[in-house]
Amino acid sequence: MALSRRDFLATSAAAASVLGMTGCGSGSGSGDEVKFLVDNNPQGVANAEALVKAFNASRSDGPTFSVDSRPGGTEGDNLVKTRLGTQDMPDVFLYNSGSLFQAIRPAQFLTDLSEEPWVDSIVESFLPGVTVDGAVYGAPIGAAGGGGIMYHKPIYERLGLEVPLTWDEFIKNCQAIKTEGKAAPVIQSYGETSTSQIIMLADFHNVAAATPDFADKYTAHEIGFADDPAALRGFEKTEQIVVDGLVNEDYVSTTYQQGVEYVATGEGAHYPCLSGSLAEIVATYPDQVDDVGYFALPGDDAATNGLTVWLPSGLYIPTYAENTDAAKAFLAFAVSAEGLDALNSLAPPTGPSMVKGIPLPEDVPAAVQDLQIYFDEEGRTTPALEFSSPIKGPNLENILIELGTGAIDAKTAAERYDQDVEKQAQQLGLEGW
Numbered sequence: 159m160a161l162s163r164r165d166f167l168a169t170s171a172a173a174a175s176v177l178g179m180t181g182c183g184s185g186s187g188s189g190d191e192v193k194f195l196v197d198n199n200p201q202g203v204a205n206a207e208a209l210v211k212a213f214n215a216s217r218s219d220g221p222t223f224s225v226d227s228r229p230g231g232t233e234g235d236n237l238v239k240t241r242l243g244t245q246d247m248p249d250v251f252l253y254n255s256g257s258l259f260q261a262i263r264p265a266q267f268l269t270d271l272s273e274e275p276w277v278d279s280i281v282e283s284f285l286p287g288v289t290v291d292g293a294v295y296g297a298p299i300g301a302a303g304g305g306g307i308m309y310h311k312p313i314y315e316r317l318g319l320e321v322p323l324t325w326d327e328f329i330k331n332c333q334a335i336k337t338e339g340k341a342a343p344v345i346q347s348y349g350e351t352s353t354s355q356i357i358m359l360a361d362f363h364n365v366a367a368a369t370p371d372f373a374d375k376y377t378a379h380e381i382g383f384a385d386d387p388a389a390l391r392g393f394e395k396t397e398q399i400v401v402d403g404l405v406n407e408d409y410v411s412t413t414y415q416q417g418v419e420y421v422a423t424g425e426g427a428h429y430p431c432l433s434g435s436l437a438e439i440v441a442t443y444p445d446q447v448d449d450v451g452y453f454a455l456p457g458d459d460a461a462t463n464g465l466t467v468w469l470p471s472g473l474y475i476p477t478y479a480e481n482t483d484a485a486k487a488f489l490a491f492a493v494s495a496e497g498l499d500a501l502n503s504l505a506p507p508t509g510p511s512m513v514k515g516i517p518l519p520e521d522v523p524a525a526v527q528d529l530q531i532y533f534d535e536e537g538r539t540t541p542a543l544e545f546s547s548p549i550k551g552p553n554l555e556n557i558l559i560e561l562g563t564g565a566i567d568a569k570t571a572a573e574r575y576d577q578d579v580e581k582q583a584q585q586l587g588l589e590g591w
Contacts, residue, residue, distance in 0.1 A: 191222050192481050193248035194488070197234050198227040201437075205300070205501050206252070212500035213491045220484050223250075235261075242267040242476060249479040250488055252299060255287030255472045256545035259296065264288075268295040269475040274486060276493050281533065284512040287469040287545040296472025297489040300501060301509035303468035304433040304529050305360030305542060306454040311524075313341055313427045314451075321453045323460035325395060328428075332404045335427045342406035344399045345426035346562065347417035349410070354396075354558040356430040357455060361392035363466040363540040364457030373546035379583065379590035384572035391458070393561060393568035393575075400562055410563060415442075422446040430455070432468060436508040436525050452525040454532060464538035465529070469545050470512060548586055551578030 196206045206225045214222055226248060228237050239262055241247040247267075253259065262268075271277065272294045277285075280298060288296030307328075313319075313335060322328040332343035347353045365372050368388035375381040383389040399405055406412060406426060418435055420426035422443040429435075433452055440447055454465040473492055475485045491497045493513050501507075506522045510533045518530060532538040544550050554575055561571040583591040 191224060192250065192484055192488070193226045194223055195226050195228055195248045195251040197230040197252065199230060201504075202252075203227055204504055208503050209299075209492060209497060209500045212496065213488055216491065216496065217487075220487070221481055223484075223488060238262060245476070245478050247476045249475060249481050249485045251474055251476075252471050253474060255284070255296060255298075255469045256541075257548040257550060259288060259472060260290065260548050264290045264295045264474075265293070267476055269477055269479065269482065269485075271295060271297065271475070271486070271489070274490065276490050279493065279514050281510075281512045281514055283467055283533075283539050283541055284469050287541060288472045288474075296474050297493050298470050298512035299473050299492055300470040301507040302470055302512055302529075302533070303509045304452065304454065304532070305356060305362075305466040305468060306430070306433070306452060308421050308429045308431050308433075308435060308525065309451050309453065310341070310421055310424045310427050311449050311451045313424060321451070322456050323463045325391075325456045325458055327460075328456045329398070329402070329404075332399070332402075332428070336404060341424055342420065342426040343404040343428060344406075345412065345417045345420045345429040346399070346405045346409035347412040347414050347429075348559055348562060349413040349416070351555040351559055353414055353417065353431070354555050354562055356432070357396045357399075358392035358554075358558060359542055359544075360430065360455040360466045361395065361457070362543045363454065363464045364391065364459075364462070365389045365543075366540045367457065367459070367462035367464065373543055376543070377547045377549060377588060379588070382572070382576035384569060384576050390568065390572050393558075393572045395455075396558055396561055397568045397571075400564065419443070422450060424449070433509050433525070433529055434468075436523055437505070440505065440508075440523060447523050450523070450525050452528045454538075464540060465532040467539045467541050467545075469541055470509075549579045549583050549588070551575055551582060553578045 194206060194210055196202055203225060210223045210225050228234050235258065238253055242262055270293045276297065277294055284298050285294060288294060317334055317338060319331045319334065322331055335341055335343040365388045369386060372381060372386065372389065406420065417429050418438045421429035422439050423446060439450055454463060457463065473489050475482060479485050495516050498511060498513065498516055502519055506519055508526060510518065510530045518526060557571050557574050557578065560566045561568060580591060
């Protein structure tokens, strides 16, 4: 899951071990072939192959591109860093944007793409996730995701409820659903600890609306979650839905797949999740796709209602690429209408495109159209904190499990998280820590 950021301070021994793995390709390829390195997620590989096929078909000369894969997770992070450092990275590769991108030392290892013509066509909210000291190093691939609330539309229609713009309105909707007694107002799925983070992380648009420079101050150790009232709210909201008895009875053991099932079938009215969960519904509950909608996690002020955004991964070119012109042409194709059509050819996107002026396909789920509304209105999207700051403590999900099960209160949880990030910030060598 995109929100569960891994510890990216890899040991040299682990990094060295992945060099011996097979199936990872070697270097950038010959002059007649260029490798495009992606992680080994099956859907991601299929999308990459569709993009490469379309790109090759669009060209009458130049090298041919082919897809190569690498492990995912921490092992993949280690591999990326090692291959960049040993100048063994293919001419184009896919990797995270945001904090993990910053950890691969872009200014040293990646080609500056700031002057490429397509940069002006990229949605502004993506660029900070691939930018260091004003230089743009990556192009987006795939759709953006949102952090918020997936909801069962027939329940809303049956009870005459409206999409809430504030947290108080959301709680009132939940109480009406609880009174009816036919569905759990809010699904939580602590059977997979990473899902415990959604409410707190998805609340960041509201934090930034109240404290616009929170990310910079947080990175500089000038502010924390426990001492900023707006930042503390994400912990308080996580606590409130349990204290008020608004969650499913089996929330401690419920899995992510069960959570998706509950909201798709109407056993639950709301499920805090990333919008990428729509892919699970499309694949597993196709008859219920039109029953599901999506809205941003509400804040305390309707005037600043908006969506916390998870940025897609980026496409990057190492500084020592052998086929730089061809690699740049590939990136330009990936953000063109033709390239996006190729990426969407296997399945409709589960979020808005990061390229301006290219509409969503007509067959996207209604919930994706709900997301697009936030992108169409200025000021209604904010990248998640992990795309604006390199700091994300490794124990957040466990702290939030303690909070959500009543072992600690919101203030204590926030204080523990502020302590949790200190070691990571020190390892990163950040000033002020």
